[in-house]
Amino acid sequence: MHVLTLTTNADAPFMTEQMRALERRGVTFSTLSVAGDVDGGTSRSPLEYLKFFPSVLKESGNGYDLIHAHYGLTGPMAVAQWRKPVVLSLWGSDVYGPVEPVSRACAPLCDELVVMSEEMRTYLGRDCAVIPDGIDLEKFQPAPQAEAQEAVGWDSDAHHVLFPYTPEREVKNYPRARRVVNAVNGLFDDPVHLHTVYDVPHDTVPDYMNAADALLLTSHSEGSPNSVKEALACNLPIVAVDVGDVRERLDGVSNSLVADSDEALIGGLREVLESGERSDGRNAAREISVEQTADRLLEVYERVA
Known part of the structure:
Protein backbone atom coordinates (compact mmCIF):
# COMPACT_ATOMS: atom_id res chain seq x y z
CA MET A 1 0.00 0.00 0.00
CA ILE A 135 4.28 5.90 22.09
CA ASP A 136 7.57 4.16 21.33
CA LEU A 137 7.96 2.11 24.50
CA GLU A 138 11.57 1.31 23.68
CA LYS A 139 12.52 4.96 23.49
CA PHE A 140 10.37 6.03 26.44
CA GLN A 141 11.09 3.81 29.42
CA PRO A 142 12.10 4.33 33.06
CA ALA A 143 15.74 5.11 33.85
CA PRO A 144 17.60 6.06 37.06
CA GLN A 145 16.65 9.61 38.01
CA ALA A 146 20.15 10.57 39.20
CA GLU A 147 21.66 9.62 35.85
CA ALA A 148 18.95 11.48 33.94
CA GLN A 149 19.40 14.63 36.04
CA GLU A 150 23.12 14.54 35.38
CA ALA A 151 22.44 14.15 31.64
CA VAL A 152 20.22 17.25 31.52
CA GLY A 153 22.20 19.26 34.08
CA TRP A 154 19.59 19.55 36.83
CA ASP A 155 20.39 20.00 40.52
CA SER A 156 19.76 16.81 42.50
CA ASP A 157 18.96 18.85 45.65
CA ALA A 158 15.82 20.44 44.17
CA HIS A 159 12.38 19.35 43.02
CA HIS A 160 11.85 19.45 39.27
CA VAL A 161 8.49 19.95 37.53
CA LEU A 162 8.39 19.44 33.78
CA PHE A 163 6.32 21.64 31.45
CA PRO A 164 7.27 20.28 28.00
CA TYR A 165 6.03 23.19 25.90
CA THR A 166 7.07 26.68 24.93
CA PRO A 167 5.46 29.37 27.11
CA GLU A 168 4.41 31.16 23.91
CA ARG A 169 1.80 28.51 23.05
CA GLU A 170 -1.24 30.11 24.62
CA VAL A 171 -3.31 26.92 24.56
CA LYS A 172 -0.80 25.25 26.93
CA ASN A 173 -1.54 27.90 29.60
CA TYR A 174 1.96 28.44 30.95
CA PRO A 175 0.85 31.26 33.31
CA ARG A 176 -1.27 28.76 35.25
CA ALA A 177 1.61 26.29 35.48
CA ARG A 178 3.87 29.07 36.72
CA ARG A 179 1.25 30.11 39.29
CA VAL A 180 0.86 26.56 40.61
CA VAL A 181 4.58 25.93 40.92
CA ASN A 182 5.17 29.29 42.59
CA ALA A 183 2.60 28.35 45.23
CA VAL A 184 4.11 24.89 45.78
CA ASN A 185 7.61 26.33 45.96
CA GLY A 186 6.69 28.13 49.17
CA LEU A 187 5.72 24.84 50.83
CA PHE A 188 9.12 23.12 50.61
CA ASP A 189 12.55 23.78 52.08
CA ASP A 190 14.23 22.70 48.84
CA PRO A 191 13.48 24.77 45.73
CA VAL A 192 10.84 23.65 43.24
CA HIS A 193 11.86 24.43 39.67
CA LEU A 194 9.50 24.63 36.69
CA HIS A 195 11.29 23.58 33.50
CA THR A 196 9.90 24.56 30.11
CA VAL A 197 11.45 22.03 27.75
CA TYR A 198 10.88 22.44 24.00
CA ASP A 199 12.79 22.51 20.73
CA VAL A 200 15.12 19.76 21.98
CA PRO A 201 15.89 16.58 19.99
CA HIS A 202 13.11 14.11 20.55
CA ASP A 203 15.64 11.43 21.49
CA THR A 204 16.57 13.50 24.56
CA VAL A 205 13.00 13.89 25.85
CA PRO A 206 13.13 10.61 27.83
CA ASP A 207 16.06 12.07 29.80
CA TYR A 208 13.90 15.00 30.88
CA MET A 209 10.99 12.71 31.72
CA ASN A 210 13.21 10.56 33.92
CA ALA A 211 14.98 13.55 35.48
CA ALA A 212 11.73 15.27 36.54
CA ASP A 213 9.72 14.61 39.69
CA ALA A 214 6.39 15.42 38.04
CA LEU A 215 4.85 16.51 34.76
CA LEU A 216 2.39 19.41 35.02
CA LEU A 217 -0.27 19.86 32.32
CA THR A 218 -2.44 22.99 32.51
CA SER A 219 -3.69 23.26 28.90
CA HIS A 220 -6.94 24.97 27.97
CA SER A 221 -7.65 22.08 25.57
CA GLU A 222 -6.00 18.94 24.23
CA GLY A 223 -6.76 15.98 22.02
CA SER A 224 -4.55 13.22 23.40
CA PRO A 225 -1.42 14.95 24.72
CA ASN A 226 1.69 13.00 23.79
CA SER A 227 3.63 14.38 26.73
CA VAL A 228 1.23 12.63 29.12
CA LYS A 229 1.64 9.30 27.32
CA GLU A 230 5.42 9.68 27.22
CA ALA A 231 5.43 10.45 30.95
CA LEU A 232 3.33 7.36 31.60
CA ALA A 233 5.84 5.22 29.72
CA CYS A 234 8.64 6.58 31.94
CA ASN A 235 6.64 6.18 35.19
CA LEU A 236 6.78 9.96 35.69
CA PRO A 237 3.98 11.18 38.02
CA ILE A 238 1.49 13.48 36.30
CA VAL A 239 -0.64 16.32 37.64
CA ALA A 240 -3.04 17.51 34.96
CA VAL A 241 -6.25 19.33 34.22
CA ASP A 242 -9.17 17.37 32.77
CA VAL A 243 -8.65 17.83 29.02
CA GLY A 244 -8.72 15.45 26.08
CA ASP A 245 -8.25 11.84 27.13
CA VAL A 246 -6.10 12.65 30.19
CA ARG A 247 -8.61 11.32 32.71
CA GLU A 248 -8.89 8.06 30.76
CA ARG A 249 -5.10 7.70 30.52
CA LEU A 250 -4.57 8.35 34.25
CA ASP A 251 -7.39 6.10 35.43
CA GLY A 252 -5.90 3.77 38.05
CA VAL A 253 -2.36 5.17 37.72
CA SER A 254 -0.62 5.64 41.04
CA ASN A 255 0.85 8.93 42.27
CA SER A 256 -0.88 10.93 39.53
CA LEU A 257 -4.10 12.91 39.44
CA VAL A 258 -6.53 15.00 37.44
CA ALA A 259 -7.69 18.30 38.96
CA ASP A 260 -9.48 21.44 37.80
CA SER A 261 -8.98 24.20 40.37
CA ASP A 262 -5.67 25.85 41.20
CA GLU A 263 -6.08 24.67 44.78
CA ALA A 264 -6.44 21.04 43.68
CA LEU A 265 -3.48 21.32 41.31
CA ILE A 266 -1.33 22.84 44.07
CA GLY A 267 -2.39 20.21 46.58
CA GLY A 268 -1.87 17.38 44.11
CA LEU A 269 1.57 18.57 43.05
CA ARG A 270 2.57 18.97 46.68
CA GLU A 271 1.51 15.38 47.45
CA VAL A 272 3.40 14.03 44.45
CA LEU A 273 6.60 15.87 45.37
CA GLU A 274 6.33 14.95 49.04
CA SER A 275 5.97 11.27 48.21
CA GLY A 276 9.15 11.17 46.15
CA GLU A 277 7.74 8.09 44.41
CA ARG A 278 7.41 7.30 40.74
CA SER A 279 4.10 6.18 39.20
CA ASP A 280 3.14 2.83 37.69
CA GLY A 281 2.07 4.52 34.46
CA ARG A 282 4.02 2.23 32.16
CA ASN A 283 1.37 -0.45 32.61
CA ALA A 284 -1.25 1.96 31.24
CA ALA A 285 1.07 3.11 28.45
CA ARG A 286 1.16 -0.37 26.96
CA GLU A 287 -2.39 0.20 25.71
CA ILE A 288 -1.22 3.03 23.47
CA SER A 289 2.10 1.69 22.20
Missing part, protein backbone atom coordinates in the same frame (compact mmCIF):
# COMPACT_ATOMS: atom_id res chain seq x y z
CA HIS A 2 1.36 3.44 -0.96
CA VAL A 3 0.12 6.53 0.92
CA LEU A 4 0.50 10.23 0.25
CA THR A 5 0.86 12.07 3.56
CA LEU A 6 -0.12 15.74 3.83
CA THR A 7 1.02 17.62 6.90
CA THR A 8 1.75 21.00 8.40
CA ASN A 9 4.77 19.55 10.25
CA ALA A 10 6.79 16.86 8.53
CA ASP A 11 9.03 16.52 11.60
CA ALA A 12 6.27 15.85 14.15
CA PRO A 13 7.75 12.92 16.12
CA PHE A 14 4.42 11.23 16.88
CA MET A 15 3.53 11.24 13.17
CA THR A 16 6.91 10.04 11.92
CA GLU A 17 7.04 7.24 14.52
CA GLN A 18 3.56 6.13 13.45
CA MET A 19 4.68 6.09 9.81
CA ARG A 20 7.78 4.03 10.65
CA ALA A 21 5.59 1.48 12.44
CA LEU A 22 3.31 1.28 9.40
CA GLU A 23 6.31 0.88 7.10
CA ARG A 24 7.20 -2.24 9.09
CA ARG A 25 3.75 -3.50 8.06
CA GLY A 26 4.40 -2.96 4.35
CA VAL A 27 3.04 0.58 3.88
CA THR A 28 5.15 3.08 1.94
CA PHE A 29 4.81 6.86 2.21
CA SER A 30 5.51 10.04 0.32
CA THR A 31 5.11 13.26 2.28
CA LEU A 32 4.13 16.77 1.26
CA SER A 33 4.39 19.53 3.86
CA VAL A 34 3.02 23.06 3.73
CA ALA A 35 5.88 25.49 3.14
CA GLY A 36 6.87 28.10 5.68
CA ASP A 37 8.28 28.13 9.19
CA VAL A 38 6.18 28.25 12.34
CA ASP A 39 6.89 28.43 16.05
CA GLY A 40 4.97 29.11 19.24
CA GLY A 41 4.33 32.73 18.32
CA THR A 42 3.89 32.70 14.55
CA SER A 43 1.83 30.82 11.98
CA ARG A 44 1.75 30.44 8.23
CA SER A 45 -0.09 32.90 6.03
CA PRO A 46 -3.19 31.92 4.03
CA LEU A 47 -1.10 32.38 0.86
CA GLU A 48 1.24 29.59 1.91
CA TYR A 49 -1.71 27.22 2.25
CA LEU A 50 -3.11 28.31 -1.12
CA LYS A 51 0.24 27.55 -2.73
CA PHE A 52 0.01 24.01 -1.34
CA PHE A 53 -3.06 23.15 -3.46
CA PRO A 54 -1.28 22.74 -6.84
CA SER A 55 1.40 20.51 -5.31
CA VAL A 56 -1.22 18.19 -3.84
CA LEU A 57 -3.32 18.10 -6.99
CA LYS A 58 -0.29 17.22 -9.09
CA GLU A 59 1.17 14.63 -6.71
CA SER A 60 -2.13 12.87 -5.98
CA GLY A 61 -2.15 11.34 -9.46
CA ASN A 62 1.06 9.39 -8.94
CA GLY A 63 -0.26 5.94 -8.08
CA TYR A 64 -1.22 6.27 -4.42
CA ASP A 65 -3.80 4.05 -2.74
CA LEU A 66 -5.01 6.82 -0.46
CA ILE A 67 -4.22 10.24 0.96
CA HIS A 68 -3.71 10.70 4.68
CA ALA A 69 -4.14 14.34 5.67
CA HIS A 70 -2.77 15.23 9.10
CA TYR A 71 -4.29 18.30 10.82
CA GLY A 72 -7.44 20.09 9.73
CA LEU A 73 -5.72 22.73 7.60
CA THR A 74 -4.54 20.07 5.15
CA GLY A 75 -8.09 18.79 4.72
CA PRO A 76 -9.12 21.21 1.96
CA MET A 77 -6.17 20.16 -0.21
CA ALA A 78 -6.87 16.47 0.35
CA VAL A 79 -10.54 16.65 -0.66
CA ALA A 80 -9.87 19.03 -3.57
CA GLN A 81 -8.47 16.10 -5.57
CA TRP A 82 -10.99 13.46 -6.65
CA ARG A 83 -8.71 10.58 -7.56
CA LYS A 84 -8.03 8.92 -4.20
CA PRO A 85 -9.84 8.21 -0.92
CA VAL A 86 -8.93 10.45 2.01
CA VAL A 87 -8.20 9.77 5.66
CA LEU A 88 -8.17 12.93 7.78
CA SER A 89 -6.49 12.87 11.19
CA LEU A 90 -7.41 15.69 13.57
CA TRP A 91 -4.88 16.47 16.29
CA GLY A 92 -6.80 18.53 18.83
CA SER A 93 -6.04 22.21 18.32
CA ASP A 94 -7.72 21.91 14.91
CA VAL A 95 -10.94 20.91 16.70
CA TYR A 96 -10.89 23.18 19.75
CA GLY A 97 -9.26 26.26 18.23
CA PRO A 98 -9.81 28.71 15.37
CA VAL A 99 -9.20 25.98 12.76
CA GLU A 100 -12.38 24.15 13.87
CA PRO A 101 -14.61 25.46 11.01
CA VAL A 102 -12.14 24.16 8.42
CA SER A 103 -11.98 20.75 10.11
CA ARG A 104 -15.76 20.50 10.35
CA ALA A 105 -16.23 21.50 6.71
CA CYS A 106 -13.80 18.85 5.47
CA ALA A 107 -14.87 16.00 7.77
CA PRO A 108 -17.97 14.85 5.82
CA LEU A 109 -16.02 14.90 2.55
CA CYS A 110 -13.42 12.40 3.79
CA ASP A 111 -13.68 8.62 3.65
CA GLU A 112 -12.43 8.18 7.23
CA LEU A 113 -11.99 10.61 10.10
CA VAL A 114 -9.45 9.80 12.84
CA VAL A 115 -9.48 11.64 16.18
CA MET A 116 -7.33 11.31 19.28
CA SER A 117 -9.96 10.85 21.99
CA GLU A 118 -13.58 10.00 22.73
CA GLU A 119 -14.00 13.61 23.84
CA MET A 120 -13.10 14.79 20.35
CA ARG A 121 -15.55 12.34 18.77
CA THR A 122 -18.34 13.50 21.08
CA TYR A 123 -17.52 17.15 20.45
CA LEU A 124 -17.59 16.71 16.67
CA GLY A 125 -20.75 14.59 16.80
CA ARG A 126 -19.56 12.43 13.93
CA ASP A 127 -18.62 8.82 13.35
CA CYS A 128 -14.84 8.72 13.85
CA ALA A 129 -12.08 6.21 14.48
CA VAL A 130 -10.57 7.03 17.89
CA ILE A 131 -6.86 6.26 17.57
CA PRO A 132 -4.53 8.25 19.85
CA ASP A 133 -0.96 8.67 18.71
CA GLY A 134 1.13 5.79 19.99
CA VAL A 290 2.97 2.80 18.69
CA GLU A 291 2.72 -0.82 17.54
CA GLN A 292 -0.87 -1.16 18.75
CA THR A 293 -2.01 2.14 17.30
CA ALA A 294 -0.31 1.36 13.97
CA ASP A 295 -2.31 -1.86 13.73
CA ARG A 296 -5.52 0.08 14.24
CA LEU A 297 -4.60 2.72 11.67
CA LEU A 298 -3.69 0.02 9.16
CA GLU A 299 -7.25 -1.31 9.52
CA VAL A 300 -8.52 2.17 8.59
CA TYR A 301 -6.24 2.26 5.55
CA GLU A 302 -7.47 -1.13 4.39
CA ARG A 303 -11.11 -0.07 4.72
CA VAL A 304 -10.74 3.00 2.54
CA ALA A 305 -8.30 1.56 0.00
